[in-house]
Amino acid sequence: MGSVYDNARSVLERAQNAALRAGHQVTLVAASKMNDAARVREAFDAGIRAFGENRAQELEEKYRAGAYEGASLHFIGHLQKNKVKSVVGKADLIESVDSAELLGLIAQRAAALGIVQRVLLEVNIGGEASKTGAPVEEIPRMAEAAGDLPGIQVLGLMTIPPICGQKEKTLRYFQETRNLFVDMSGKKYDNVTMSILSMGMSADFEEAILCGANMVRVGSAIFGRRIYPGESTKIL
Ligand SMILES: *Cc1c(COP(=O)(O)O)cnc(C)c1O
Numbered sequence: 001m002g003s004v005y006d007n008a009r010s011v012l013e014r015a016q017n018a019a020l021r022a023g024h025q026v027t028l029v030a031a032s033k034m035n036d037a038a039r040v041r042e043a044f045d046a047g048i049r050a051f052g053e054n055r056a057q058e059l060e061e062k063y064r065a066g067a068y069e070g071a072s073l074h075f076i077g078h079l080q081k082n083k084v085k086s087v088v089g090k091a092d093l094i095e096s097v098d099s100a101e102l103l104g105l106i107a108q109r110a111a112a113l114g115i116v117q118r119v120l121l122e123v124n125i126g127g128e129a130s131k132t133g134a135p136v137e138e139i140p141r142m143a144e145a146a147g148d149l150p151g152i153q154v155l156g157l158m159t160i161p162p163i164c165g166q167k168e169k170t171l172r173y174f175q176e177t178r179n180l181f182v183d184m185s186g187k188k189y190d191n192v193t194m195s196i197l198s199m200g201m202s203a204d205f206e207e208a209i210l211c212g213a214n215m216v217r218v219g220s221a222i223f224g225r226r227i228y229p230g231e232s233t234k235i236l
Contacts, residue, residue: 052217096132106187107152122160126173
């Protein structure tokens with residue numbers, strides 16, 4: 001693994017090449033969880049202009065440290081109801097809205113701040129019980145609900161397909177999400193514009209771009225493998 005700077009340059013180039021092959025633009029979001037402000041700035045210096053955080057507290061800390069200056073900030077993790085307040089207005093895009101209730105709470109907070117919060121609807125494309133994201137059949141209902149929420153602008157869909165280690169299966173999930181995206185684009189909902197499809201991570205972002213993703217979220221390929229608390233750092 002090289003430096004954050006070199007990794008970021010190489011991932012940017014790979015994403016741009018895939019986008020050229022796919023014939024559309026792509027936004028690379030660096031998933032910076034568990035990396036401090038200095039490492040975020042290193043990725044910024046390499047040309048990364050969007051960062052995604054998973055936890056509200058971590059986002060706030062790095063936000064205060066100026067980590068995201070000049071870049072767009074996304075919230076990509078599971079958003080707890082009691083954390084809505086600290087994320088709305090700071091995040092340029094909340095990618096992980098997984099229920100109509102959460103959509104309502106975000107809208108309320110946005111209205112209180114006098115802003116419009118841009119969001120993506122997160123779909124649980126694999127239908128896994130343990131996963132975040134709304135069931136496929138909830139997505140049209142959530143889009144419908146957005147029509148009554150002036151504080152909300154829905155810009156598209158996000159998904160994290162099941163981790164299965166089989167490329168063909170992952171590709172099928174990407175294609176299903178793309179189909180849902182196209183279906184949703186064909187309908188008219190107030191406060192909804194289907195323009196962003198966010199899918200693909202370190203292991204599969206190029207395939208995702210070729211399947212229609214115009215936003216990818218890449219962590220470990222840029223920042224290196226994450227060492228979780230309690231995990232041994234010894235090389236066995
Ligand atoms: C951490 C994370 C990523 C990036 O995962 P990598 O496999 O490290 O690239 C993407 N999306 C979400 C929601 C994440 O939490």
